[in-house]
Amino acid sequence: MDEVPDTAQHFIECDIGSCRNFSEFYCNTCHQRFCDHFKQSHLEQNNEHEIVLYHERKRKLPSEKFRFHPTEDINSYCTFCQDPLCSTCFAKDHIDHDNSDLETIYNDILKQCQKEVTDIWKTVIPEAKDNVKLIGEKRKNVKREIGNFRVFMNKRANELKGVIDSILIDNNKKLDEIEDFVMDEMMNQQIETEDYITYLEKMTSDYECTLDKDEIAKQFGKIELNSSEKFEISSVTKVSEVTCHGHGIFHLSLLPENEFWARDSLGNLIQFDMVGNILRKISTSMNYIHGNHTVTTEVELLYTDSDKNTFYRVTSDSSINKLIETGHWIPGAIYSSHINGHILVGMERDTDNKQKNNQIQQRRKKVTGHT
Known part of the structure; x- marks a missing residue:
């Protein structure tokens, strides 16, 4: 059954003469519409014609010229060769092959297409619309969840930053204490070293003041240069002798x-x-x-x-x-x-x-x- 249109339209009129009554029937043989009045007379004149309800009609095969005989329409189908042909070609070259009614094939394919179109309208498109709606809702949910996660990350980052800042402040305080301690120790060492240098300078100065050159000469000997340009030691004390x-x-x-x-x-x-x-x-x-x-x-x-x-x-x-x-x-x-x-x-x-x-x-x- 055809899909009922969403908008109102004029009913389908009878094709006979000037009759404008509702066309309830259809002749699949001559492709005419009939009201109930002309249906019977058409069958009496054409008793081999097939009369069906209008919504069960076969669609008229579209007119298409054959490429090898441009004056003739394609109206036959060779089942063996699986080619659409005109009547002349079929009678001449395919007489021994089975001939299928091309209009029947066309209407079978058309019905299948109509069924698929109906399925698309009834099932595929509604499901696609539902998917679009679901995707929209999912996008909103994802956007909301990501926003919540951003808020959580910022909050967590601020908490960690606070902890890090606190640790940094404590470490800087400890470093200040260590620096003060080390500087004091080094200053004390510097002062002690300077005092030690002063002590050594005073000690050596006091020691040098007590030295007597003649006494040193007695202890270490005195070197004199005689007329023959030789050095002589005035006195040498032998302490010990070791033979190796x-x-x-x-x-x-x-x-x-x-x-x-x-x-x-x-x-x-x-x-x-x-x-x-x-x-x-x-x-x-x-x-x-x-x-x-x-x-x-x-x-x-x-x-x-x-x-x-x-x-x-x-x-x-x-x-x-x-x-x-x-x-x-x-x-x-x-x-x-x-x-x-x-x-x-x-x-x-x-x-x-x-x-x-x-x-x-x-x-x-x-x-x-x-x-």
Whole structure:
């Protein structure tokens, strides 16, 4: 059944003459509309025609000319070849094939299309409209949820910012306290160091005032130049004599308990007693630079190694530790002061020379009383 239009329209009139009555019937053979009055007379004159209700009618096949016979309409369908044809072609070339009524095929397809169109109007379009409405509602919900999440994120971010700001304030306060404490400690150390320097300057000044040149000459000897341009020592006191068999001895560093360190011609460091017995021996790669070892007040041996640009410390338990690397500078002679614990190292690089003064912290603590 055809879809009832949404708007009112004039009823379908009869095709016979000037009759304008309602056309309730339709002839599928000659494609005419009839009212009830002319239906019977049409059947009497054309008893083979098919009369049906108007809404069950077959639609007239649209007129379309055949491409090979432009004067004839397409009105046949070869089932075997599945081609639409005109009557001439079918009678000539397809006489042995089955012929289907093209108008019947057209109306079957048309009914199927009408059914699908009806389904579209009744089902597909309403469902699509419902989907559009549902999508609109979902969009509103999504927009609302995203807005709520934005509010939550901003609130959470403000809370975290407050916590971070609080932590930052506390940390800055602690850093201020640490800074004040460290600055005070460093200032105290600076004052104590300056006082210590003043003390040392006064002590050395007082000591120098008590020195007598003649007394010093008696202790260390006096060098005089005679007419033959030779230096002579006025007096030399022999303390002791040690014989070290088989060793060429260069440079000595004294130890307590009547012992000393010496370097032989091979670069080895050897500890002797005053009888000449070997107590310890350390193999090194040092060259023939004189004065390249010394003993600290803590009875630790320090020595330089010019091949490795390093100087080392040998503890009382014979442990050898790398003390300082001098980089591109070649270390030479080394000296440890028994007054203030400083270390003095002579170094060279190409034609440049310098000395490095390094204070032993443990010695400074002992003198100033720090821990």
